[in-house]
Amino acid sequence: xxxxxxxxxxxxxxxxxxxxxHYRDAMGATSITEPFDIEEQGVKVCFVDTPTHSGMxxxxxxxxxxxxxxxxxxxxxxxxxxxxQHHVCFEVPDIEEARSEFExxxxxxxxxxxxxxxGTPIFFLHPKDMQGMLTEIMETPKDGAH
Amino acid sequence: xxxxxxxxxxxxxxxxxxxxxHYRDAMGATSITEPFDIEEQGVKVCFVDTPTHSGMxxxxxxxxxxxxxxxxxxxxxxxxxxxxQHHVCFEVPDIEEARSEFExxxxxxxxxxxxxxxGTPIFFLHPKDMQGMLTEIMETPKDGAH
Numbered sequence: 001x002x003x004x005x006x007x008x009x010x011x012x013x014x015x016x017x018x019x020x021x022h023y024r025d026a027m028g029a030t031s032i033t034e035p036f037d038i039e040e041q042g043v044k045v046c047f048v049d050t051p052t053h054s055g056m057x058x059x060x061x062x063x064x065x066x067x068x069x070x071x072x073x074x075x076x077x078x079x080x081x082x083x084x085q086h087h088v089c090f091e092v093p094d095i096e097e098a099r100s101e102f103e104x105x106x107x108x109x110x111x112x113x114x115x116x117x118x119g120t121p122i123f124f125l126h127p128k129d130m131q132g133m134l135t136e137i138m139e140t141p142k143d144g145a146h
Numbered sequence: 147x148x149x150x151x152x153x154x155x156x157x158x159x160x161x162x163x164x165x166x167x168h169y170r171d172a173m174g175a176t177s178i179t180e181p182f183d184i185e186e187q188g189v190k191v192c193f194v195d196t197p198t199h200s201g202m203x204x205x206x207x208x209x210x211x212x213x214x215x216x217x218x219x220x221x222x223x224x225x226x227x228x229x230x231q232h233h234v235c236f237e238v239p240d241i242e243e244a245r246s247e248f249e250x251x252x253x254x255x256x257x258x259x260x261x262x263x264x265g266t267p268i269f270f271l272h273p274k275d276m277q278g279m280l281t282e283i284m285e286t287p288k289d290g291a292h
Contacts, residue, residue, distance in 0.1 A: 001174035006196045006205045009155060009234070013277055022277050026251055027236065028147035050152045050236070052198050059152045059205040082278030085231035088155070090173065090196070105172055131159055131168050132228030 001101050004091030007118070007138055008047065008060040012076050012086040016044055016065040019083070023048045023061065031056055035065075038117060042071035045117055062089075062117070087124070089136035095121040098137050147247050150237030153264070153284055154193065154206040158222050158232040162190055162211040165229070169194045169207065177202055181211075184263060188217035191263055208235075208263070233270070235282035241267040244283050 013019035016035050023029040031049035038045060044065045050058035064086055066073040076086055092098040095113055102109060108126035116122035120139040127134045159165035162181050169175040177195035184191060190211045196204035210232055212219045222232055238244040241259055248255060254272035262268030266285040273280045 001172060003169075003174040003176070003196060005198055006155075006207075009152075009231075011277065011279070019277055023149075026147065026248075026253070026276075028149040030149070050149060052151055052200070053203055054198070054200040057199055061152075080278055082274060084278045085155075085234075088231075102172075107172070128228060130172075131157065131165055132226055132230045133157070 006059045007089045007091050008062045010062040010087040012064045012073050013083040019063045042067045087134040087136050091138050091140040095139040152205045153235045153237050154208045156208040156233040158210045158219050159229040165209045188213045233280040233282050237284050237286040241285040
């Protein structure tokens, strides 16, 4: 494995509207994407951009709100009613190579490789094999976008 | 508030040694600082560097291990025995200005402004006022180092 960019940290929130207001008004974020639904995952998400020394390509905050009462995020929010870190996402140059390497290490991979919120292939690794962190592995977009 | 760089995410771990091995061997991190004790906070910490498109100035992972049985991290690990996100840290250009602004917003600040692990002034904000996130605010180092 070659560790890539920490693309985003995924934070579950009970209210997307309040979370966006928090990052915009209290934290001073100037670039927040429009929220959009990922119906097959039962969530609404948006991304808060953060700066680095060289621009706005810092690790994003992904805000995650349940889409409905069947959302898999509801269980997480029941345990963390104020919100909390749901997952962390690191980029890799080649998703299939990374998947093979994690498999060879005996790490439990959760489901198939699929297209994630940034339009590139992703998969998730079990928190029990990842220092307690639900970990998303995401192929770096070819255009370098984030 | 002007949102600065996401300096680091602080992850509590039951074993610093195992966590370092995880980031180095499973995740492929190539730059991990030597662990050091912060006795007044009852913790041992080290930082895992991550890349951005422009270099190794990405958001760091701070690994946090209890120093002894009185460490304030023990309670967190009792609830999250595998480890988990303990806090998130954002940079600001001016720590006193940021503190005044959060005070004016009515956000609860935990203790005095003090010198943090990167040698610049920091303070913490209560998770109940910060979308469930224990949030560290850190003045950007003057030399741009992280």
